[in-house]
Amino acid sequence: MIKNFKFQKSNFKIGAIPVILISLILVFPELCLAQDVNIKAFVSKNKINSEERFEYSVEVSGKSTSLPDIKFAELKDFFVLSGPNQSTNIQFVNGAMTSSKTLSFVLKPRKVGQLVIGKATLEFKGTTYETKPITINVTKANPAAQKQQTQRNNQNNNQISSDNIFLRSHISKKKAFIGEQIVVEYKLYFKVNVRTYELESIPSNVGFWTEDFDLPQRPQIESEVINGVNYQVATLKKVAAFATRVGDLELDPLIVNVEAVVASRRNRRSLFDSFFEPSGRSVRKQLSSKKIKLKISALPEKNKPSDFAGAVGGFNFNVKADKISAEVNEAVTLKIDLSGAGNIKLTELPVPEIPPDIEKYDPKLSSNISKKGGIISGTKNAEYLLIPRVPGTFKIKPISFSYFDPVKKKYFTKTSGPLVLNVSGEANPTASSPMAGFSRKEVTMIGRDIRFIKESTVFQKISDRGYFSGTLIGGFILSVFLFAGFLFYDDHRAKIDGNIALKRNRYAGKLAAKFLSEAHKNIQMDDANLFYKSVSAALSKFVQDKLNIELTDFNVKNVETALKKRQITDDIIKDYTDLVSECDFMQFASNSGSQEEKQNILEKAKVVITKMEKYI
Template structure:
């Protein structure tokens, strides 16, 4: 009986150990033509920390191919269900076929813990090889994307940084990679950090290929377990055609948040602070709307979490807020401030307390939940009679004057700009200024009427003058339309320093329109042809590239100070040379 139990136990052990090592070799498809590159992927998965890889991958006979590139990456994480260490090693090979027909890909061998594992061989089909276009095919297809995520074990809703790199044997191919599309999936939230290209590393992947970082972005997994980040796509554009390339996929081990979360916890992960305040210091009247702002500041998943609101009360009512944000990428998440602007209407007279909802967040560094005390804003609301009684004589005169200036507007002077602001203290200067303004307006009106009567009595005489030549007229118009480009540059610099990027790009478009109108060109395309004919092909190409950069920076989700500075310097340099 004991021998049977031992036999059954050994059988179970052998079955469990059999599935601890997985080795596979796959190609991206079964049929290729002569213009395509063959991509082979070798995956070795070790389930268990006691397993040891004792040899590298022994490749099959690849004499019928030319190896044009290779790369490897190793991932390790812990399975939270079985508490076992999983090590995954992935190697990619890029091959160029030398002959057509059916070609067999042999087995890959590897030694793990004194045992040899191998893959099953398979066949691929190579169609006719176009020798004339082989070099062109190399230049077009010899481009690969690789997504690298260093920290693959994170908490739910905690960000991790992903770096996208492009590889190629031909450095010239790196500049052809455009239209980067970040992954979109229901169980992750992706926010770009920047799309600036780094310096080219000419000897990556063992010196076989050049590489360049083309994008950095944050990944926020919103569910626990194994989460796979989809591939990033991009396009390789040439004069002949446009092809699409994909990066590798990355698997994350997302840890579940600890149990015992407070009732006020609503998926906020990071470090945050809550404030409530009234943006104005005006007196509040019963049943009249007022603005109350709830501000959440900090760093983490601030753009994806649920914000704390205002607590309901019988003393007031409020409406859904208008949300505005000032958020940018930080070191451990999205960093900045989010403002919820509420319209609150007091229902009773006297002191009213406006409270925020209870709020809490999970701090990944301390690995604990943090409860934020509810913030409170105390206001005093007055009745309509109290508001009228509290006004001084000067304030009533100011209100009457303001109503007059807002409704009466003469052709001579725009009076609405003289609106008097409310003052809490008596100010004789304000009263004298208001009286002087009214007298000035009355005198100006009389003078204007007298001038109109005299003008109607004067006979109009016209003198015939030479209209001049077409060239002289065009030069005169161009002189009138000439753009004061220095003032535009100073204004753009102020907007850039104040980070008013929307107004910055609006001013750039106005500057471009003014410069084009000066040369009688209605569109950017016509202006490019004009520059090519009169300023040279180099200036025209710089103008075309600058127009593309402006559109890219304008619609980028996140504006960077370095990118805007570089764009501003390019604008100053190019338009200065055009306007000469």
């Protein structure tokens, strides 16, 4: 679940930072000026008519409580209706402090055309930081067209504009060699309240082998300015693609279903109503990224090593034995290690050539693939068990591994040194090698897979018994009653299953208890996102199932109306709606609260559900 965060006034989040540290920061703010600052400018919309207003904001952030002043560009092409309005934000995360300051203006264009808001600048430690200029496209206002547009907006109030939410794919490169790693990120951009999302269709990507990167269950929300407009951004999926054939290939689009809240325009009291109380209608929208076209080239034939087997990337190769001196029939371990970044999962390790007088068992293979960060990397290992059968000096030929480096666009071959094994002792020519041809696991099993036949059996005579004993008759009567009870239960269940509303109402309490139990576990696991998600699901699903309300009709107004019809008091209704809004808000707050606060919210949810069960 992800959610949009709009501007908020003086949001000061402290957490568990000691008071002494805070006092030092406030008294000596210059101690925190060791880090650079960032500055960005954005607008609420970049396409307007001459009668529309929009918001222009400049945000400066850094690891300092004393942020430098901003020098704004001249706004000669706009009427300044309000501003600058300032909001600040200070956060402490894992002992590190970050702060930001946002100054915003409400503007109205003086004329039509392409109007440019110039660069905003600031000076910090002798360095000048500046924003990018923003172009505003202003068209002439047409009262009739504007009225029609307003009517269309009112009619489509349950729809989400593509300008407010969309899905984009970002690719590390569009031209690559076969087997070269290509990183693709699918990002959701939004300016609305997004409650949930689910992946509808995963790209099949024919002609590629893909590996998903590990992403946190709670998507990290960042901000990005596109054409002067600020969006919240969440990475939904990140994959590494390796082409398995040459030519013009395509990566399929990702399809995502999102559920967002279209805020009600009635009775709006302030700018922050839609944030603190996301009333409105839940709307589902399907989003799709665009297909990605790639040009895949073949690896060069020039200077290709004879032992090249398709490894593409950057690798390290090592071969070693655990001993160089051994006795006859004493085990020696030969280990081959490969590490690096690239198509390592598809790469085969080279096979060593072992002298015929040394018995070689099937290797023990292992691998560890890392899917974190921005590239797929890992290790592969092969461990061979060698047993020399005769004394002497044996040489194991050097083992080589070749790969293609797409950055340097050339082949590399790494070769191990020769291994010399000195074997002492005397060979036993009469001794056979019963374990030859078996792996170590199979050798271990020998002696445990034989089961002996029992040569004698003792039979016991069965005593004569009556066929119509009391136990038999009682069992027969009991089976008749059990069968009749089964028929009654089956008929009862069929009636419940046929009535969806009755079934939802019947199991609403159990489902809510299940979600609350999961929330209690998440307190102990210190997973704030799953905790608030479970509590929100318990509260929402309980009312939806008890009152048979569909998800698309589940909003604050409809819930309040339905609960009042059941004669539920206003206090209970307010406690319920406040608790649902708090849970939705806290899922993406930087400071998610202590365990005591979470326990308090859990207890409130139990109390509210218990009170409501008396009425519905």
